[in-house]
Amino acid sequence: MVDTKVNLSGLVLDNPIIPASGTFGYGYEYAELYDINCLGSFSFKGTTKDPRFGNPTPRIAECTDGMINSVGLQNPGIDKVIEEELPKMKECFNKKVVANIGGFSLDEYAYVSERLDKEDCVGILEVNISCPNVHGGGISFGTDPGLAAEVTRRVKEVTTKPVYIKLTPNVTNIVEIAKACEDAGADGISMINTLLGMRIDVKTRKCVIANKMGGFSGSAIFPVALRMVYQVYDAVKIPIIGMGGVSNAKDVIEMMLAGATAVQIGAANLVDPFICKQIVEDLPRVMEEYNINSLLEIIGGAHNG
Amino acid sequence: MKQEIFKIQSQEKIANGVYLMKLEGNTDAITASGQFVNIKLNGFFLRRPISVCDYDKNSLTLIYKTVGEGTKEMSKYENGTELDILVGLGNGYDTSRSGDKPLLIGGGVGVPPLYNLCKKLIGEGKTPTVILGFNKKEDVFFEEEFKKLGAKVYVTTASGEYGIKGFVTDAMNDLSYTYFYSCGPEPMLKAIYDKSTTEGELSFEERMGCGFGACMGCSCKTKYGNKRICKDGPVLRKEEVIW
Numbered sequence: 001m002v003d004t005k006v007n008l009s010g011l012v013l014d015n016p017i018i019p020a021s022g023t024f025g026y027g028y029e030y031a032e033l034y035d036i037n038c039l040g041s042f043s044f045k046g047t048t049k050d051p052r053f054g055n056p057t058p059r060i061a062e063c064t065d066g067m068i069n070s071v072g073l074q075n076p077g078i079d080k081v082i083e084e085e086l087p088k089m090k091e092c093f094n095k096k097v098v099a100n101i102g103g104f105s106l107d108e109y110a111y112v113s114e115r116l117d118k119e120d121c122v123g124i125l126e127v128n129i130s131c132p133n134v135h136g137g138g139i140s141f142g143t144d145p146g147l148a149a150e151v152t153r154r155v156k157e158v159t160t161k162p163v164y165i166k167l168t169p170n171v172t173n174i175v176e177i178a179k180a181c182e183d184a185g186a187d188g189i190s191m192i193n194t195l196l197g198m199r200i201d202v203k204t205r206k207c208v209i210a211n212k213m214g215g216f217s218g219s220a221i222f223p224v225a226l227r228m229v230y231q232v233y234d235a236v237k238i239p240i241i242g243m244g245g246v247s248n249a250k251d252v253i254e255m256m257l258a259g260a261t262a263v264q265i266g267a268a269n270l271v272d273p274f275i276c277k278q279i280v281e282d283l284p285r286v287m288e289e290y291n292i293n294s295l296l297e298i299i300g301g302a303h304n305g
Numbered sequence: 306m307k308q309e310i311f312k313i314q315s316q317e318k319i320a321n322g323v324y325l326m327k328l329e330g331n332t333d334a335i336t337a338s339g340q341f342v343n344i345k346l347n348g349f350f351l352r353r354p355i356s357v358c359d360y361d362k363n364s365l366t367l368i369y370k371t372v373g374e375g376t377k378e379m380s381k382y383e384n385g386t387e388l389d390i391l392v393g394l395g396n397g398y399d400t401s402r403s404g405d406k407p408l409l410i411g412g413g414v415g416v417p418p419l420y421n422l423c424k425k426l427i428g429e430g431k432t433p434t435v436i437l438g439f440n441k442k443e444d445v446f447f448e449e450e451f452k453k454l455g456a457k458v459y460v461t462t463a464s465g466e467y468g469i470k471g472f473v474t475d476a477m478n479d480l481s482y483t484y485f486y487s488c489g490p491e492p493m494l495k496a497i498y499d500k501s502t503t504e505g506e507l508s509f510e511e512r513m514g515c516g517f518g519a520c521m522g523c524s525c526k527t528k529y530g531n532k533r534i535c536k537d538g539p540v541l542r543k544e545e546v547i548w
Contacts, residue, residue, distance in 0.1 A: 054524060074521045219350075271351065
């Protein structure tokens with residue numbers, strides 16, 4: 001019997017599979033399809049202080065082995081999330097969730113974090129300083145080591161829960177940002193958010209996405225994500241939740257060998273709503289295939305020698 | 306919603322760039338006319354949402370237009386090809402609000418979902434009138450099929466080559482109806498919204514990510530709050546639409 005348990009800053013997960021924020025709502029859409037308690041956890045839709053409609057449509061464009069989204073942090077705002085969404089979520093998920101937090105200012109990050117700190121169902125605060133789809137928004141915090149550290153400090157001040165900072169790949173040196181977050185007290189790193197991308201309709205000669213640019217995700221970005229997780233693992237001591245194009249159990253193992261302690265699955269959910277359940281079921285068999293008894297022994301395994 | 310494997314029984318071109326595909330598989334997840342399915346195609350990341358034209362327990366009829374690479378690929382699939390399809394997506398039309406004489410208005414590939422709706426309404430003892438709008442004569446399809454169901458059918462073409470010259474709204478002038486159901490491009494829906502004299506339902510199209518309400522890719526604002534075209538729609542009631 002193989003052991004799929006992993007530990008994120010004291011939070012023990014039955015397995016490392018975590019659907020990524022923005023692809024899993026608040027869980028209940030998927031709970032209609034399967035019992036989502038088979039998951040290690042899931043990261044709920046990025047939540048801001050105020051309700052947000054998000055960006056104009058079209059928000060979606062297809063790419064080879066991936067897609068671009070420009071949703072723009074649509075969410076009902078923290079009040080409604082706590083009053084309406086979390087109670088519905090708790091009816092279908094009895095494990096701790098990852099609370100994804102968006103923001104446009106240090107105060108907003110701190111405020112939303114403080115509110116979610118009081119929720120028992122929240123196991124980890126995942127602070128998104130990397131959304132590529134909001135102007136003047138989170139992205140600026142994620143591209144500057146000083147600001148990334150400042151967000152980390154402000155959130156750490158208001159919570160006792162583990163704080164994971166979600167990083168953008170759209171920077172020259174992601175290692176520097178990750179180290180700045182670690183130095184500021186982050187308990188872990190979540191990486192990577194989407195890559196800034198674009199599609200143009202050749203017939204109309206216009207950008208497919210109304211906002212022109214959006215976040216590129218899907219299996220096409222897996223090698224980029226893997227490389228960045230590998231680099232950051234070398235530079236920090238805190239755990240990494242690895243994500244970016246993970247689509248099957250073997251990708252999960254590869255991401256963990258690069259240095260991830262747990263793995264998020266994003267765009268793949270949108271194409272195959274059962275993919276996370278499938279990966280959870282496949283994982284023990286694939287572990288056996290590669291002679292892995294416990295996932296704990298493979299984290300960062302590709303860095304040996 | 307269910308994920309099912311369907312097998313292609315037949316495929317034929319029924320108008321300019323428009324294909325009718327019959328598939329065999331479990332349609333239990335379909336609960337209303339006007340819902341859609343989301344089809345996985347080899348070599349394409351996102352599924353392709355296609356409205357349900359007709360269905361019974363074990364068969365599904367889809368009509369789609371080859372608008373891009375994915376649908377072009379789909380039109381080449383041979384009989385016997387198995388497709389991974391998410392079935393029973395979206396809310397669909399509400400036949401309980403139709404009154405005795407509903408008006409069904411479809412434009413282009415907005416016509417197909419009205420077929421099963423028309424069948425249901427007639428089954429419920431109602432007397433639907435149907436307006437089918439196309440650009441040119443070569444685009445026209447399903448006029449006879451609707452007539453065979455027993456509906457009164459008007460066809461319009463923008464070019465004037467066939468039927469009434471003009472748009473679907475030009476055929477609405479002297480009609481009396483109790484309610485309307487529509488599906489087609491947004492400018493057409495807006496024109497119907499403005500011209501219609503009763504309450505009704507409009508089925509919208511939007512570029513979708515997942516098709517089942519998870520990604521918020523196809524959100525729109527309504528008078529009843531934000532809605533997802535794929536999950537809370539594609540059918541919106543006239544009174545809630547914000548243009």
